[in-house]
Amino acid sequence: MAGKVYLIGAGPGDPKLLTVKGLECLKQADVLIYDRLANPMYLKEVRPTCELIYVGKASSDHTLSQADINELILQKARDGKQVVRLKGGDPYVFGRGGEEGEMLARHDVAFEVVPGISSAIGGLAYAGIPITHRDHASSFHVVTAHLKDDTGPDWDVLAKLEGTLVFLMGAQRSKLISQALIQAGKSKTTPVAFITHATTPKQQVTVTTLDDMAGIEVKPPTLIVVGTVVTLRDTLNFFEQKPLFGKSIVVTRASKQNRTLIEKITDRGGQVIEAPTIEVIPVADQRELEQEMKQLGNYQYVIFTSMNTVDIFFQNLDEWGYDARALAGVKVVAIGKQTAAGLKEKGVKADFIPTLATQEGLVELLNPLLTSTDRILLPKAKKTRPLLTDQLKAHVTEVILYELRLDISGKEQLINCLTEQTVDYMTFSSARTVEHLIETVGVGKRHLLKPVKLVSIGPITTKALEQAGLTVYKEAKEPLIDAMIEVLEEN
Numbered sequence: 001m002a003g004k005v006y007l008i009g010a011g012p013g014d015p016k017l018l019t020v021k022g023l024e025c026l027k028q029a030d031v032l033i034y035d036r037l038a039n040p041m042y043l044k045e046v047r048p049t050c051e052l053i054y055v056g057k058a059s060s061d062h063t064l065s066q067a068d069i070n071e072l073i074l075q076k077a078r079d080g081k082q083v084v085r086l087k088g089g090d091p092y093v094f095g096r097g098g099e100e101g102e103m104l105a106r107h108d109v110a111f112e113v114v115p116g117i118s119s120a121i122g123g124l125a126y127a128g129i130p131i132t133h134r135d136h137a138s139s140f141h142v143v144t145a146h147l148k149d150d151t152g153p154d155w156d157v158l159a160k161l162e163g164t165l166v167f168l169m170g171a172q173r174s175k176l177i178s179q180a181l182i183q184a185g186k187s188k189t190t191p192v193a194f195i196t197h198a199t200t201p202k203q204q205v206t207v208t209t210l211d212d213m214a215g216i217e218v219k220p221p222t223l224i225v226v227g228t229v230v231t232l233r234d235t236l237n238f239f240e241q242k243p244l245f246g247k248s249i250v251v252t253r254a255s256k257q258n259r260t261l262i263e264k265i266t267d268r269g270g271q272v273i274e275a276p277t278i279e280v281i282p283v284a285d286q287r288e289l290e291q292e293m294k295q296l297g298n299y300q301y302v303i304f305t306s307m308n309t310v311d312i313f314f315q316n317l318d319e320w321g322y323d324a325r326a327l328a329g330v331k332v333v334a335i336g337k338q339t340a341a342g343l344k345e346k347g348v349k350a351d352f353i354p355t356l357a358t359q360e361g362l363v364e365l366l367n368p369l370l371t372s373t374d375r376i377l378l379p380k381a382k383k384t385r386p387l388l389t390d391q392l393k394a395h396v397t398e399v400i401l402y403e404l405r406l407d408i409s410g411k412e413q414l415i416n417c418l419t420e421q422t423v424d425y426m427t428f429s430s431a432r433t434v435e436h437l438i439e440t441v442g443v444g445k446r447h448l449l450k451p452v453k454l455v456s457i458g459p460i461t462t463k464a465l466e467q468a469g470l471t472v473y474k475e476a477k478e479p480l481i482d483a484m485i486e487v488l489e490e491n
Contacts, residue, residue, distance in 0.1 A: 174214060418441070
């Protein structure tokens with residue numbers, strides 16, 4: 001079976017700057033070979049069976065040589081795999097994608113190139129610097145500071161150009177760039193900008209002049225921009241004005257539920273630290289639910305108390321040949337607006353949503369509605385609060401769909417961030433996330449949470465935080481992700 005290789009540009013850092021075609025290729029990949037500068041969020045887009053191979057290269061630290069990377073790409077393609085080679089920026093803009101393409105062509109391996117947004121353009125835009133402008137620059141010139149055999153550009157030519165000069169990978173050569181351009185006749189007062197971690201929440205921009213840039217120390221990845229377009233930054237700097245820009249926020253929700261919250265935070269400029277404390281594990285034997293579905297006509301209500309319940313319930317329905325029509329004869333109850341939105345995506349509109357998105361709210365809603373003969377099907381997680389069942393005992397039949405286990409996959413990163421005091425906020429979406437976080441961090445390191453502003457989604461979660469001896473910074477006005485975002489933005 002013939003394999004194929006896709007050389008894809010991942011863009012400058014913001015995960016949403018990947019092209020539509022690039023995302024499609026990721027979702028179909030058998031093997032993903034990725035660079036240091038490719039956003040790690042892309043790893044969530046591939047299939048569970050996709051093989052992930054990291055080949056990241058820093059200036060003096062190569063995981064694999066380029067020759068070894070070429071051999072790896074070639075071998076995987078010859079194994080009949082759909083191979084995605086994901087590279088930061090654009091694969092053909094100083095990404096050595098051209099060399100990889102030549103190698104594949106020599107060995108008659110099919111390949112495609114999916115262009116990406118080069119940091120030379122996208123990175124400048126997020127820093128408020130247009131690479132061209134009618135009043136400042138009618139051309140631009142992109143130069144790499146890492147050249148083969150240490151040969152340099154023609155500085156005399158570059159110094160005479162009136163367009164914008166952009167140096168990639170130049171963090172460690174700023175003094176050389178400054179001296180060479182000035183000696184070649186470039187004005188010492190020419191504006192210069194250093195853009196570090198462009199298009200990410202860690203973005204930092206330093207504005208200086210060609211003469212003074214030699215004394216500025218920055219770490220890679222950094223872009224260097226030379227030209228009067230730099231003076232437009234104060235007017236066009238949109239990215240750093242976002243409400244959560246520069247804020248570091250820990251998300252403790254289960255990994256599968258993280259995406260919406262992460263997107264809302266990153267869209268507002270925040271940096272997300274994923275520390276899922278809960279792992280959702282569907283029970284191996286779902287025959288109990290299957291049996292109840294066969295006699296669903298005996299029930300008057302079905303209650304969904306979480307998005308996990310919705311996802312696993314409908315996944316089972318699909319496997320058994322059912323769809324949303326299976327619920328046509330019953331009243332569907334969602335614990336809150338978020339769960340109702342999840343049901344709507346499955347083609348089901350909730351008949352009832354309590355004012356208060358808690359088990360107490362469900363009891364208050366249903367008590368006046370229920371007759372003595374009404375029956376309720378309650379698909380749920382193992383070991384959840386028993387209030388709903390206790391209060392409506394005569395009506396409820398429980399079916400266990402999944403259990404919540406401790407997830408320590410993000411423990412090391414979380415402890416490091418807390419120790420270095422680089423966390424501004426931590427969000428909690430349930431009492432269980434609180435319990436598991438305490439277990440993850442450990443009693444001996446609970447003091448690391450004191451400087452962090454803890455945001456709770458609702459009263460039950462707040463109570464769990466307080467019982468754990470932690471101080472709640474603020475509680476969301478409603479038990480919704482959007483309400484938690486509002487708390488972060490208000491500050």
